[in-house]
Amino acid sequence: MSYDEIKYEVEDGIATLTLYRPDAMNAFTGKMMFEMIDAFDKADADDDVRAVIVTGDGERAFCAGADLSQGAKTFDYESREDRPDKQESPVKPDGTVDYSHEAVRDGGGRLTLRIFESKKPVIAAVNGAAVGVGITMQLPMDIRIASDNARFGFVFARRGIVPEAASSWFLPRIVGISKALEWCYSGRVFGAQEALDGGLVSEVLPQDKLMARAKEIAREIADNTAPVSVTLTRHMMWRMLGADHPMEAHKIDSRAIYSRGRTDDAKEGVVSFLEKRKPDYPVKVSDGMPDFFPWWEERSYE
Known part of the structure; x- marks a missing residue:
């Protein structure tokens, strides 16, 4: 367009x-x-x-x-x-x-x-x-x-x-x-x-x-953070505004920490910190979102 x-x-x-x-x-x-x-x-x-x-x-x-x-x-x-x-x-x-x-x-x-x-x-x-x-x-x-x-x-x-x-x-x-x-x-x-x-x-x-x-x-944001982590954080924060109990946040936090911890992004985040250098996160939003994303129920105007 x-x-x-x-x-x-x-x-x-x-x-x-x-x-x-x-x-x-x-x-x-x-x-x-x-x-x-x-x-x-x-x-x-x-x-x-x-x-x-x-x-x-x-x-x-x-x-x-x-x-x-x-x-x-x-x-x-x-x-x-x-x-x-x-x-x-x-x-x-x-x-x-x-x-x-x-x-x-x-x-x-x-x-x-x-x-x-x-x-x-x-x-x-x-x-x-x-x-x-x-x-x-x-x-x-x-x-x-x-x-x-x-x-x-x-x-x-x-x-x-x-x-x-x-x-x-x-x-x-x-x-x-x-x-x-x-x-x-x-x-x-x-x-x-x-x-x-x-x-x-x-x-x-x-x-x-x-x-x-x-x-x-x-x-x-662009120079220091992992793209997938930022996307997850954005949706975790916004969507938890409507949650009725902190357990809902705990469920998503746990899935996100577990899944992110297995990625090359997490390795790069720790190693770059220890080596005192700028990180280079390899995982992309286009194909690297965890399998539970999106976790919310689909909503439409009806």
């Missing part, structure tokens, strides 16, 4: 996905959604990619939310001329809605579910305004850092809708239920320091240092 609304570049083991609608503050569209999903597919399939950085073009906005150019039709998918899905309507002849229909699905949620499934760690470098889907798309990203001019807003209630992109699952797990509700109830836009204080981002930096710091974090 060629891209019009994002840029995707890979350099020295780091993929950079840039939201690219410079004349519209990188506002989100159905086309951008499909392009971003495709880019994450590419990153997962490329063993040379060790980490993904997501940022926005320019210095004004990471993503200013949904494209509102359709006016009052923006969130009325039946009325829009640019619907990403051209299949039949979910509205039945009697006027009731088939809510399990594919056309009902929220585009932001399609994207965040794909990011959640990523086999590579994802870093958000928030370079400006991030409101609506511009912030909710970041929630399944693993590390979020922001420039000091970044602004955030869960503005849904101020637009007559509700938080989307599976943010009702992600946001309380990241910042706690009270802070999540405060931000979503008010819909107000707040600054980078409040985002830092609330745990939404982990660092705030001057704009001109943001991407260098994001690459520094990605470089630390």
